[in-house]
Amino acid sequence: xxxxxxxxxxxxxxxxxxxxxxxxxxxxxxxxxxxxxxxxxxxxxxxxxxxxxxxxxxxxxxxxxxxxxxxxxxxxxxxxxxxxxxxxxxxxxxxxxxxxxxxxxxxxxxxx
Amino acid sequence: xxxxxxxxxxxxxxxxxxxxxxxxxxxxxxxxxxxxxxxxxxxxxxxxxxxxxxxxxxxxxxxxxxxxxxxxxxxxxxxxxxxxxxxxxxxxxxxxxxxxxxxxxxxxxxxx
Numbered sequence: 374x375x376x377x378x379x380x381x382x383x384x385x386x387x388x389x390x391x392x393x394x395x396x397x398x399x400x401x402x403x404x405x406x407x408x409x410x411x412x413x414x415x416x417x418x419x420x421x422x423x424x425x426x427x428x429x430x431x432x433x434x435x436x437x438x439x440x441x442x443x444x445x446x447x448x449x450x451x452x453x454x455x456x457x458x459x460x461x462x463x464x465x466x467x468x469x470x471x472x473x474x475x476x477x478x479x480x481x482x483x484x485x
Numbered sequence: 486x487x488x489x490x491x492x493x494x495x496x497x498x499x500x501x502x503x504x505x506x507x508x509x510x511x512x513x514x515x516x517x518x519x520x521x522x523x524x525x526x527x528x529x530x531x532x533x534x535x536x537x538x539x540x541x542x543x544x545x546x547x548x549x550x551x552x553x554x555x556x557x558x559x560x561x562x563x564x565x566x567x568x569x570x571x572x573x574x575x576x577x578x579x580x581x582x583x584x585x586x587x588x589x590x591x592x593x594x595x596x597x
Contacts, residue, residue, distance in 0.1 A: 377528070406584070414589065415491075415574070415588060415589030415590045416529075416574060416587040416589075416590070418584065418587070421584055429584070464528050464529075466528070474519075474531060474585065475528075476528025476529050476530070477528050478526065478527055478528050479527075479528055
């Protein structure tokens with residue numbers, strides 16, 4: 374298995390533009406998580422899905438952020454419009470059981 | 486309210502010596518604790534865990550100690566090696582099906 378696959382690895386965009394981050398979880402994992410890592414707050418959980426259903430989106434910063442999981446093998450995190458303070462590394466993780474938590478390599482987002 | 490706290494943003498240790506990374510938590514309902522290791526440009530990877538029914542778990546050079554009365558756990562690395570230089574995250578969960586709550590991370594630097 375190739376692990377959790379995130380794309381793109383790096384994204385540089387101008388303020389106001391729409392940004393879409395993509396994640397392919399490990400096959401068979403039934404939970405998917407989107408995290409944001411910043412120097413100030415470390416790893417923040419944005420949203421997580423269980424069996425493709427959003428369970429907890431209380432970590433989503435504001436309405437500019439949205440996430441979807443149309444099927445078990447794909448999820449997106451969209452920011453529209455993007456702002457400079459959204460610059461961070463965004464991680465996707467999937468799991469099957471507590472110890473099966475596997476992270477992708479992350480997307481480094483820079484909004485200028 | 487941070488339920489899992491890693492109060493040291495960074496730690497520098499001489500190669501060959503012991504590295505001790507600390508983590509405090511506030512929620513007495515936590516019963517699983519995990520340590521993850523993160524290299525630059527990669528996602529966190531699972532390192533070692535401990536259940537609340539134990540006070541120590543050892544895996545090679547890595548040992549995690551849990552003090553439930555003090556709501557404190559620590560990760561010991563002996564002997565420290567240059568490849569141990571990374572960011573270490575402490576995480577906790579109420580049960581095996583619940584989401585992980587993460588600390589902000591501690592950057593460990595092993596000096597040659």
